[in-house]
Amino acid sequence: MTELEEIAQNLIEGNENEVGELTQRALAKGINVIEILNKGLLGGMNVVGERFKQAEMFIPEVLLAARAMNAGMNILKPLLLSAGFRNVGSIVLGTVRGDIHEIGKNLVGIMLSGAGFEVIDLGVNVPPQRFIEVVVEKKAQLIGMSALLTVTMPAMKDTIDELKGAGLKTQIKTMIGGATVTQRYADEIGADGYAQDAVSAVSKAKELLNLN
Ligand code: B12
Numbered sequence: 001m002t003e004l005e006e007i008a009q010n011l012i013e014g015n016e017n018e019v020g021e022l023t024q025r026a027l028a029k030g031i032n033v034i035e036i037l038n039k040g041l042l043g044g045m046n047v048v049g050e051r052f053k054q055a056e057m058f059i060p061e062v063l064l065a066a067r068a069m070n071a072g073m074n075i076l077k078p079l080l081l082s083a084g085f086r087n088v089g090s091i092v093l094g095t096v097r098g099d100i101h102e103i104g105k106n107l108v109g110i111m112l113s114g115a116g117f118e119v120i121d122l123g124v125n126v127p128p129q130r131f132i133e134v135v136v137e138k139k140a141q142l143i144g145m146s147a148l149l150t151v152t153m154p155a156m157k158d159t160i161d162e163l164k165g166a167g168l169k170t171q172i173k174t175m176i177g178g179a180t181v182t183q184r185y186a187d188e189i190g191a192d193g194y195a196q197d198a199v200s201a202v203s204k205a206k207e208l209l210n211l212n
Contacts, residue, residue, distance in 0.1 A: 003031060004039040007072065011044030012051075014064025020071040033079045041072045045103070049179075069103055073110070081114045088116040089209045090140035091175075094126035096155035101148035104178060104198070108144065111198040112205060128159035135172055141209055144201070145191075147178040156181075157189040164190075173208040177201060 001009065003026045010018040019041075026036050048065045051057040057065075091112060095105050102124050109119045120138055122130060131143050143163070147153045156176050163169045175193040176186055186194035193208050195201040206212045 003029065004036065004043065007036065007040030008044035008047065011041060011065055011068045011072070012047050014061060014068050016064070016068045016071045019068040020075060023072040023075045027075070027079070033076055036072075037076055037080075041069055041076075045069055066103060070106075073103075073106065077110055080110050087118055088211055089142060089205070090118040090120065090138060091142040091144050091205060092120045092122060092131055092135045092138065092140045093144040093146075094122035094131060095124040095146045095148075095178075096152050096159065097125060097127045098155060099147050099149050099152035100124045101146070101178070104148070105144075105146035107198040108146065108177065108195075108201045111202050112144075115202045115206070117205065128155060128162045131159050132162050132166055132168070136166075136168070140172070142173045142175060142205060144175045144177075144205070147176070147181060150180050153178075153180060153185065156191065160190050175201065175204055175208060 003022065007019060007022045007026065010022060023036060023040065026040065027033070045065065048057060048062055052062050093105060093109050095102055109121050113119045120134060120140060122134060131145070135143055143159065145156045145159060147156055160169070160174055163172060163174065173192040175195065176191045177195050181194065183194045193204045195204040203212070
C-alpha cells in the first residue's frame with residue numbers, strides 16, 4: 001500500500017491519530033500537499049460516501065471518518081494557506097439552514113483564504129437572514145453557501161430571495177456548492193456562480209469579483 005492509500009484506508013476506518021501521523025509523514029517525505037489532500041484524504045472520503053450510500057457504513061462510522069479527515073486537514077491547512085496574498089475581497093461563507101455538513105465548506109474556506117480572501121465563516125445551519133446581516137455588517141462582496149442535502153438546497157434560494165428583498169442582489173454576488181448542487185440549480189435559483197470543488201471555487205470567486 002502506498003502512503004496515500006494508507007491515509008485513505010485509515011480515514012475510512014476512522015483512525016484519527018493515524019491519519020494525522022500519516023499525513024505528517026507524507027509531508028516529511030516530500031509528497032505534494034494537493035496530492036495528499038486529493039488522493040489521501042478526499043480519496044478516503046469518496047469511499048466513505050459510496051459505502052454510506054450503499055448502507056455499508058452508518059452515521060457513527062461516517063462521523064469518525066469525518067473526524068479523521070479533519071485531523072489530516074488541520075495539518076495541511078497552514079500549507080494550503082501559505083500561498084496567498086492578503087485581502088483580495090471578503091466572503092461570508094456558511095452551510096445553509098438545516099444542514100450540518102461542514103467538511104467541504106471548510107475546505108472551500110481554506111482555499112479561499114489561501115488565495116487572499118477574507119473568509120467570514122458562519123459555520124453550519126445558517127439561516128438566510130444571518131447571511132444577509134453579516135454580509136452587510138462586514139461590507140463583504142460575496143456570499144458562499146454550501147448544501148449537501150437535497151432537502152436543504154431550497155435554503156439557498158431563500159437566502160438569494162432575502163438578498164433580493166433587501167435590494168442587495170445586484171451589489172452582492174452569490175456562489176453555491178456542495179455534492180448535490182449543480183450549475184443548473186444555480187441558474188434556476190439565480191445564484192451568480194457555482195463551483196464543483198474547492199479549487200474551482202477560488203477561480204469562480206475571482207471571476208465574480210472581476211479579479212481574474
Ligand atoms: C461526512 C458526511 C456526513 C457527516 C457530516 C460530518 C461533518 N462534520 O461535516 C454526518 C454523519 C454528520 C452526516 C449526516 C447526514 N447525512 Co451525510 N454525508 C457525508 C458524506 C459521506 C461526505 C460529505 C463530505 O464531507 N464530503 C467531502 C467534501 C470535501 O466534499 P463536499 O462536501 O461535496 O465539498 C466539495 C464540493 O461539493 C464543493 N463545495 C462544498 N461546499 C461548497 C460551497 C461553495 C460556495 C462552493 C463554491 C463549493 C462547495 O467543494 C468541496 C471541496 O472540494 C456524504 C456523501 C457524499 N458523497 O457527499 C453524505 C451525504 C451528503 N449525507 C447524506 C445524508 C442523507 C445525511 C443525513 C440526512 C443522514 C441521516 N439519515 O441522518 C444526515 C443529515 C444531517 C444534517 N442535518 O445535515 C446524503 C445526502 C443525500 C441527498 N441527496 O440529500 C449523502 C450524499 C450520502 C448519500 N449518498 O446518501 N453526513
